[in-house]
Amino acid sequence: MAQIAKGLEGVVVSDTALSHIDGERGRLIYSGYDIADLAHGATFEEVAHLLWLGHLPDEAELAELKAKLAGFRELPAAVVDTIRALPKTAEPMDVVRTGVSALGAAQRFSGPASVEHAMVLTASMPSIVAAFDRLRRGLEPVAPRSDLNHAGNYLYLLSGEVPSEQRTRALDTYLTLTADHGLNASTFTARVIASTLSDMGSAVVGAIGALKGPLHGGAPALVLDMLRSIGKPENAEAWLTAALDRGERLMGFGHRVYKAEDPRARVLRSLAERTSEIDFFKLAVRVEDLALKMLHERKPDRKLYTNVEFYSAAVMHGVGLPDDLFTPTFAVSRVTGWTAHVIEQLKDNRLIRPASEYVGPVGLTFVPLERRSTRAPA
Amino acid sequence: MAQIAKGLEGVVVSDTALSHIDGERGRLIYSGYDIADLAHGATFEEVAHLLWLGHLPDEAELAELKAKLAGFRELPAAVVDTIRALPKTAEPMDVVRTGVSALGAAQRFSGPASVEHAMVLTASMPSIVAAFDRLRRGLEPVAPRSDLNHAGNYLYLLSGEVPSEQRTRALDTYLTLTADHGLNASTFTARVIASTLSDMGSAVVGAIGALKGPLHGGAPALVLDMLRSIGKPENAEAWLTAALDRGERLMGFGHRVYKAEDPRARVLRSLAERTSEIDFFKLAVRVEDLALKMLHERKPDRKLYTNVEFYSAAVMHGVGLPDDLFTPTFAVSRVTGWTAHVIEQLKDNRLIRPASEYVGPVGLTFVPLERRSTRAPA
Numbered sequence: 161m162a163q164i165a166k167g168l169e170g171v172v173v174s175d176t177a178l179s180h181i182d183g184e185r186g187r188l189i190y191s192g193y194d195i196a197d198l199a200h201g202a203t204f205e206e207v208a209h210l211l212w213l214g215h216l217p218d219e220a221e222l223a224e225l226k227a228k229l230a231g232f233r234e235l236p237a238a239v240v241d242t243i244r245a246l247p248k249t250a251e252p253m254d255v256v257r258t259g260v261s262a263l264g265a266a267q268r269f270s271g272p273a274s275v276e277h278a279m280v281l282t283a284s285m286p287s288i289v290a291a292f293d294r295l296r297r298g299l300e301p302v303a304p305r306s307d308l309n310h311a312g313n314y315l316y317l318l319s320g321e322v323p324s325e326q327r328t329r330a331l332d333t334y335l336t337l338t339a340d341h342g343l344n345a346s347t348f349t350a351r352v353i354a355s356t357l358s359d360m361g362s363a364v365v366g367a368i369g370a371l372k373g374p375l376h377g378g379a380p381a382l383v384l385d386m387l388r389s390i391g392k393p394e395n396a397e398a399w400l401t402a403a404l405d406r407g408e409r410l411m412g413f414g415h416r417v418y419k420a421e422d423p424r425a426r427v428l429r430s431l432a433e434r435t436s437e438i439d440f441f442k443l444a445v446r447v448e449d450l451a452l453k454m455l456h457e458r459k460p461d462r463k464l465y466t467n468v469e470f471y472s473a474a475v476m477h478g479v480g481l482p483d484d485l486f487t488p489t490f491a492v493s494r495v496t497g498w499t500a501h502v503i504e505q506l507k508d509n510r511l512i513r514p515a516s517e518y519v520g521p522v523g524l525t526f527v528p529l530e531r532r533s534t535r536a537p538a
Numbered sequence: 539m540a541q542i543a544k545g546l547e548g549v550v551v552s553d554t555a556l557s558h559i560d561g562e563r564g565r566l567i568y569s570g571y572d573i574a575d576l577a578h579g580a581t582f583e584e585v586a587h588l589l590w591l592g593h594l595p596d597e598a599e600l601a602e603l604k605a606k607l608a609g610f611r612e613l614p615a616a617v618v619d620t621i622r623a624l625p626k627t628a629e630p631m632d633v634v635r636t637g638v639s640a641l642g643a644a645q646r647f648s649g650p651a652s653v654e655h656a657m658v659l660t661a662s663m664p665s666i667v668a669a670f671d672r673l674r675r676g677l678e679p680v681a682p683r684s685d686l687n688h689a690g691n692y693l694y695l696l697s698g699e700v701p702s703e704q705r706t707r708a709l710d711t712y713l714t715l716t717a718d719h720g721l722n723a724s725t726f727t728a729r730v731i732a733s734t735l736s737d738m739g740s741a742v743v744g745a746i747g748a749l750k751g752p753l754h755g756g757a758p759a760l761v762l763d764m765l766r767s768i769g770k771p772e773n774a775e776a777w778l779t780a781a782l783d784r785g786e787r788l789m790g791f792g793h794r795v796y797k798a799e800d801p802r803a804r805v806l807r808s809l810a811e812r813t814s815e816i817d818f819f820k821l822a823v824r825v826e827d828l829a830l831k832m833l834h835e836r837k838p839d840r841k842l843y844t845n846v847e848f849y850s851a852a853v854m855h856g857v858g859l860p861d862d863l864f865t866p867t868f869a870v871s872r873v874t875g876w877t878a879h880v881i882e883q884l885k886d887n888r889l890i891r892p893a894s895e896y897v898g899p900v901g902l903t904f905v906p907l908e909r910r911s912t913r914a915p916a
């Protein structure tokens with residue numbers, strides 16, 4: 161019997177020049193640059209340029225990229241009408257998936273996958289998220305602002321007000337940190353879809369569906385639920401003890417790939433310190449410290465560290481996003497990685513089609529319905 | 539350096555009790571039954587029951603399944619409005635992807651994946667395809683008919699007329715033949731998405747995007763293009779010789795998994811004989827015979843056989859489907875397999891997250907934008 165690579169853990173499916181995760185040392189590299197340096201010194205647009213085109217832009221290149229992205233922000237009427245057609249109570253990730261799919265239907269991402277397709281998809285994501293958020297609040301969508309950067313325009317589209325420099329910068333850093341991360345499930349989904357020579361829109365739509373899952377990107381708001389449920393630092397020890405005694409998994413800790421601190425968590429912690437209310441930040445730090453200590457005591461063999469979700473929740477809450485837009489905002493960032501991986505996949509494509517091991521019944525004799533009086537054995 | 543399992547060819551990712559492809563002997567099994575027996579003696583609904591519940595239904599079980607499917611055929615208003623919002627010139631597969639995504643937004647496939655979710659998705663697919671096809675022709679969608687079976691209702695929704703028994707039976711057999719096929723790219727996409735614990739709607743939406751690709755399900759109409767271009771049997775030899783001399787790939791021949799005749803092709807050939815116009819069928823047979831002979835002469839080492847697409851095209855054309863609904867009709871069938879695989883994946887789930895080998899630059903020193911005067915080397 162063949163060996164089953166369930167979960168494909170450790171199975172190398174592709175080479176990539178986009179990102180490198182050194183899980184043992186807790187490092188993340190985008191195309192040669194340490195994520196900590198990029199988070200500190202580069203903007204989301206510079207990182208998008210790096211992922212799509214392989215190098216950081218100079219000023220002229222960056223200006224060109226920003227102008228193009230700004231030009232793609234306005235949604236086709238068919239996409240806005242699609243969002244209007246959906247129930248106001250829909251899950252935002254279902255709406256984002258549908259809105260991007262409608263964009264594909266309206267625009268036809270035909271011909272070879274291109275950086276321009278990647279830009280259209282990336283520029284449209286904030287518009288889709290914000291249009292739905294405003295419509296469900298009974299407000300009309302506002303027109304995008306070409307004088308704001310990607311993060312600033314996103315916050316503007318949501319609120320209708322130009323955001324503070326501090327909030328814009330915090331969101332920009334978050335978007336930079338989560339833009340790419342190896343062959344995670346959503347990125348792998350995008351590559352599988354692209355490998356059939358389907359279009360980039362289909363690949364991104366599939367990836368959104370994968371990101372929605374709580375084992376991938378669908379759970380950052382659960383960290384906030386936990387922090388709210390704990391309420392204040394002095395409750396943390398009893399709350400966490402009880403949760404662990406009940407065998408519950410603590411949200412925001414552990415990652416399949418990292419066996420050291422997730423480098424994104426470190427940056428996000430300092431970002432949360434600047435964007436969160438002080439009491440909230442103190443609570444988060446207290447919960448993190450205690451949780452790490454308790455997890456280490458209870459599971460000394462497992463290397464459990466704070467993951468990207470823990471302080472992502474604090475940062476997104478700090479910049480004013482409602483809880484159910486945390487995962488859509490993750491998608492607003494990760495679409496750069498998805499699209500860069502599609503472009504990379506198609507440079508040297510091979511249809512991704514694994515095998516399965518059949519373990520069902522064999523050699524059953526077909527009996528026509530009219531003579532099938534008893535149920536077949538299970 | 540790690541070995542790269544590009545395309546995952548032959549890599550066993552999962553066990554399955556759903557279908558077994560014996561590529562060497564040209565056999566296909568659904569849960570113990572030979573596809574040739576099922577195509578001859580079972581209906582699409584019986585096969586759906588087999589895939590979802592593990593055994594062929596008795597009469598009471600079949601009646602229950604058919605009643606439930608019929609009850610789920612009517613689309614929520616939000617889905618019809620979504621389809622109306624899209625351009626009439628959109629690619630049908632983009633519309634089907636968007637319509638199913640809107641169904642997910644309207645219905646919320648929340649909670650554990652279930653056979654009921656599978657039934658809602660399967661029952662809705664013909665309604666989505668047909669609603670768009672009628673709207674683009676300037677006609678209003680018609681209400682589904684609960685007195686017709688799945689295939690008959692689909693043809694009715696398209697034309698507004700009850701189809702002949704012969705057409706219904708031909709389409710039913712096609713739907714039966716293509717309902718499942720191991721871990722093909724779209725089914726694998728569905729399993730990857732489901733493995734994040736996302737919902738069944740997201741998994742199906744992703745799978746539709748994968749099926750759209752011409753290396754997977756997106757090309758059956760190209761067979762028809764080829765046959766039309768050849769025009770009549772006496773042109774076939776010169777046409778095929780010229781195409782092969784130009785290095786072109788002939789549509790409808792070869793498959794990654796089969797090294798013998800695809801058993802579905804055999805059934806479809808006899809079905810095409812009964813559904814196609816006689817001249818058209820004679821042309822198809824002549825082209826098949828010549829193509830196989832020429833391919834064997836030119837590539838004696840490769841085992842190239844007629845694949846499922848070749849006579850699928852003839853059958854779908856024969857039952858009156860327009861060319862650009864061939865791939866959506868493939869989706870109408872394969873959604874049973876996708877949903878069965880999602881249910882199976884979640885019985886013993888493990889997040890599907892492969893690894894990649896980083897081959898990009900290392901250790902680049904970050905230079906801030908204002909000092910980045912020259913472009914980095916490629």
